[in-house]
Amino acid sequence: MRITHIELGVSRVPLKLPFRTALRSVDQVEDVIVRLHTDSGHVGYGAAPPTAAITGDTLDSIVAAIRQHIAPHLIGGEVAELDQLTALIREAVPGNPSAKAAMDIAVHDLWGQWQGAPLYRLFGGSHPRLRTDLTISVGEVSAMVEQSLHAVGRGYRALKLKLGKDPALDIRRVLAIHEAVGDRATLRLDANQGWSAEQAVQVLQAVEHAGVQPELLEQPVPANDIDGLCHVTARVQTPVVADESVFDANDAIEVIRRRAADIINIKLMKAGGISGALRIADLAAAHGVGCMIGCMLEGAVGVTAAAHVAAARPEVITKIDLDGPALCRYNPVDGGAIFREAEIDLTDGPGLGIRDIRDVERLDY
Numbered sequence: 001m002r003i004t005h006i007e008l009g010v011s012r013v014p015l016k017l018p019f020r021t022a023l024r025s026v027d028q029v030e031d032v033i034v035r036l037h038t039d040s041g042h043v044g045y046g047a048a049p050p051t052a053a054i055t056g057d058t059l060d061s062i063v064a065a066i067r068q069h070i071a072p073h074l075i076g077g078e079v080a081e082l083d084q085l086t087a088l089i090r091e092a093v094p095g096n097p098s099a100k101a102a103m104d105i106a107v108h109d110l111w112g113q114w115q116g117a118p119l120y121r122l123f124g125g126s127h128p129r130l131r132t133d134l135t136i137s138v139g140e141v142s143a144m145v146e147q148s149l150h151a152v153g154r155g156y157r158a159l160k161l162k163l164g165k166d167p168a169l170d171i172r173r174v175l176a177i178h179e180a181v182g183d184r185a186t187l188r189l190d191a192n193q194g195w196s197a198e199q200a201v202q203v204l205q206a207v208e209h210a211g212v213q214p215e216l217l218e219q220p221v222p223a224n225d226i227d228g229l230c231h232v233t234a235r236v237q238t239p240v241v242a243d244e245s246v247f248d249a250n251d252a253i254e255v256i257r258r259r260a261a262d263i264i265n266i267k268l269m270k271a272g273g274i275s276g277a278l279r280i281a282d283l284a285a286a287h288g289v290g291c292m293i294g295c296m297l298e299g300a301v302g303v304t305a306a307a308h309v310a311a312a313r314p315e316v317i318t319k320i321d322l323d324g325p326a327l328c329r330y331n332p333v334d335g336g337a338i339f340r341e342a343e344i345d346l347t348d349g350p351g352l353g354i355r356d357i358r359d360v361e362r363l364d365y
């Protein structure tokens, strides 16, 4: 099976509620969609959301990186040679992790179809069901409480609270939500780089002293402030998760070596796809460090790929934040993982199991 040509498009899906973090605010999910065509008629799917605030990748930069730098290396490539293809993608151009992720996912999808089995099984996994948390956007305390109660009513047992840049208000947000949901859901806090190290320690100590034990604290300080991350991790009881501080395996080694965080949040869009994500998971496992798998604000193609990675490495990836499709008004993907609120089920479809994607605006290649 050889790759013959590449088709690019854009998928846009409105959100149920605006998505607001300390970094950005958006009303729709936008994904660059990749279709890799082959001489056998099989099509491999990949996707990348432009999340410039985190990865630096924009829609234009993703499309340009694929068109000008990555795609030319893949045309004519043999799908059976997975490692060769993923190395070509990785080495095609520096940076551009989201463009690489979209292509790496599509190549894996084809390889799984060629093997005739779902990716998670090909990578050694056996349990096709995952449970995700749900993100509660940062906002008014009363709105966050109401959305948290609604989420618990829909079956979510973990809530990821987006916090902001106002530590005193953030403490009130956490305490009010804890008061409302009690032990029906664990609370995952994500400051998205919004605090200084001192502020993070103050917020967490205030919350902990009030008798609230969050399940975890994600990225309290700016991505490049590894000293700050070490400072927080050493001073709070709550496990600290490195998200924006860890893109790839090299970043993971640094965080593990310096004990800068207790957990690593793996995202395909930071790691350059499935191969980079598995590399981090295997590295973390070798060092006894646990992982979370997360997503950007993205649709079902990328999140299905991330779900396969999680199902392939359940011993090390124990925390799941794959709520992109649950935040959307509808899912335009036919096939792929089945998203039913907190539950995500992988199917036996080969590769990612995707059959088609509706409403993709075609970009001329």
Ligand SMILES: C[C@H](N)C(=O)N[C@@H](CCC(=O)O)C(=O)O
Residues within 6 Å of the ligand: 021, 024, 051, 054, 135, 160, 190, 192, 243, 294, 295, 296, 297, 298, 321, 322, 323, 324
């Ligand atoms: C959507 C997911 N739950 C999430 O919060 N992901 C990121 C932010 C992604 C974005 O801004 O698109 C995170 O910080 O964990």
Ligand SMILES: [Mg+2]
Residues within 6 Å of the ligand: 190, 192, 218, 219, 243, 244, 265
């Ligand atoms: Mg995060």
